[in-house]
Each structure stands twice: as structure tokens, then as C-alpha cells.
Amino acid sequence: MPTTAGSGSEATQFTVITDSANDEKMLCPGLAFLPVAAVIDYELTLSMPPRLTADTGVDALTHAIEAYVSRKANPFSDSLALVAIGTIGRMLRRVYADGSDAEAREQMMLAATQAGIAFSNSSVALVHGMSRPIGAHFHVAHGLSNAMLFPAVTAFSVSAAEVRYADCARALGVATPGDTDATASNNLVVALRELCRDVQVPTPKVYGIDKAQWDELIPLMAEQALASGSPNNNPLVPTEAEIRDLYAQVYG
Numbered sequence: 001m002p003t004t005a006g007s008g009s010e011a012t013q014f015t016v017i018t019d020s021a022n023d024e025k026m027l028c029p030g031l032a033f034l035p036v037a038a039v040i041d042y043e044l045t046l047s048m049p050p051r052l053t054a055d056t057g058v059d060a061l062t063h064a065i066e067a068y069v070s071r072k073a074n075p076f077s078d079s080l081a082l083v084a085i086g087t088i089g090r091m092l093r094r095v096y097a098d099g100s101d102a103e104a105r106e107q108m109m110l111a112a113t114q115a116g117i118a119f120s121n122s123s124v125a126l127v128h129g130m131s132r133p134i135g136a137h138f139h140v141a142h143g144l145s146n147a148m149l150f151p152a153v154t155a156f157s158v159s160a161a162e163v164r165y166a167d168c169a170r171a172l173g174v175a176t177p178g179d180t181d182a183t184a185s186n187n188l189v190v191a192l193r194e195l196c197r198d199v200q201v202p203t204p205k206v207y208g209i210d211k212a213q214w215d216e217l218i219p220l221m222a223e224q225a226l227a228s229g230s231p232n233n234n235p236l237v238p239t240e241a242e243i244r245d246l247y248a249q250v251y252g
């Protein structure tokens with residue numbers, strides 16, 4: 001019974017366990033983690049405060065977009081991902097502004113589950129791969145660490161799958177069928193920046209993470225991001241150096 005509209009874990013074959021001895025979040029895949037049944041009731045999400053609403057909602061959007069651009073994407077996951085992207089695009093700001101908006105809460109809950117089914121049948125990618133080490137080392141909530149990375153990682157990745165990112169932009173409502181794929185995929189990057197601004201996503205710096213500590217952990221975080229396997233599903237598979245650059249880029 002999910003109580004946030006975010007992780008989609010009620011419908012995925014993944015869970016995440018943090019090794020508190022070495023601050024590493026490990027992705028555990030397998031059908032044993034897939035619930036046999038799920039009770040999905042949006043009323044359980046009505047009491048979420050705005051920050052949690054935004055963070056979990058951005059997580060769901062990340063699931064949908066990463067599922068769609070993943071190297072493991074397929075027609076089944078595509079259909080669910082695109083529908084979820086559209087719904088979250090229309091509803092996330094609404095539910096952030098007014099948590100008692102029952103219709104928006106219900107739509108977000110449905111979209112989070114659809115996005116979960118989508119990535120469970122495809123995969124997540126570089127945003128999630130880089131997000132887990134931030135969460136583990138600096139105790140940043142999962143959706144928020146995704147959000148800190150989402151625009152920059154998307155900007156890094158678009159050139160490798162322009163058509164796919166353009167589809168995401170059109171599903172999100174930030175490009176028209178008449179726009180070229182280059183324009184549409186660029187619009188997606190801009191739209192993600194605007195969404196993060198509108199739901200007040202802080203940079204790691206504004207969040208209060210010490211610059212020296214961040215810089216010191218970049219090599220280890222890059223190594224852990226790669227070890228998770230998720231970056232290999234990214235349309236543009238990054239080198240370790242490129243991951244280090246992205247961490248440096250998003251700090252401030």
C-alpha cells in the first residue's frame with residue numbers, strides 16, 4: 001500500500017537497501033521483490049507535505065522518462081511511460097500548490113504506478129545511478145537527489161536519443177508535433193529546469209552540503225554510480241570522468 005505517489009515500488013521488481021556501514025545504496029532486482037498484490041489508494045497521499053509531494057512526484061517523472069529513453073525500453077513500457085509523463089506534467093505543480101486537490105492526487109498516484117510498471121519492465125538510467133550515492137552519503141531524499149541531477153543529466157544525454165527525448169517533450173506538453181526533434185528535446189531540458197525551479201528543488205550547495213566534502217566524495221560516488229549498472233542503460237553511456245564532471249556541474 002503506497003503512501004506516496006512516487007517510487008512505484010508497489011509495482012516494481014526492485015527495492016533499494018542502504019548499507020549503513022559504508023553508506024552505499026544497493027539496488028536489488030528480482031521477481032521476489034515484485035508484490036503479488038497492491039492496494040493503491042490516493043487518499044493515503046493527501047497528507048503528504050509539499051516537499052515530499054514534489055520529491056516523490058519528480059521521482060515518478062524520472063522513472064517514466066528514464067524508462068522511455070532506456071536502452072531496455074520496449075513497446076509495453078513505452079506506452080505506460082508516455083501516459084505517466086503527460087499526467088505528471090499536468091498534475092505535479094497542481095498537487096504541489098494544493099495538497100488537498102483530490103483529483104490531482106488521484107492522477108499522480110495512477111501515474112506513479114504506471115511509471116513504476118514502465119521502469120520495472122524497462123529500467124532506470126543515469127539519473128538514478130548518480131542519485132543513489134548522493135542519497136547514501138548526504139542523506140538526501142531519493143526524489144530530491146534525482147531532481148538535483150535530472151536537468152543536467154538529461155542535457156548530457158539528449159544527443160544520443162533525440163527522437164526519444166523529443167517524444168517525452170511532446171508527452172509532457174512542452175513541444176508540438178510540428179517541432180523538430182532537436183527543438184523538442186531541447187525544450188525538455190528547459191522544461192525540467194523550470195519544473196525543478198517551480199517546485200523549489202535546491203542545488204546540493206543550497207541544500208547545505210559542504211563543497212569540500214562533495215568534491216572529496218565525487219570519485220567514490222562516480223565509482224558507485226557506475227557499479228550500480230544503471231548508467232549502462234542510459235542512451236549515452238558515460239565514462240567515469242563524465243560522471244565526475246556531472247557531479248561537479250550540479251553542485252552549485
Ligand SMILES: [Fe+2]
Nearest residue numbers: 007059063128
Ligand atoms: Fe526512483
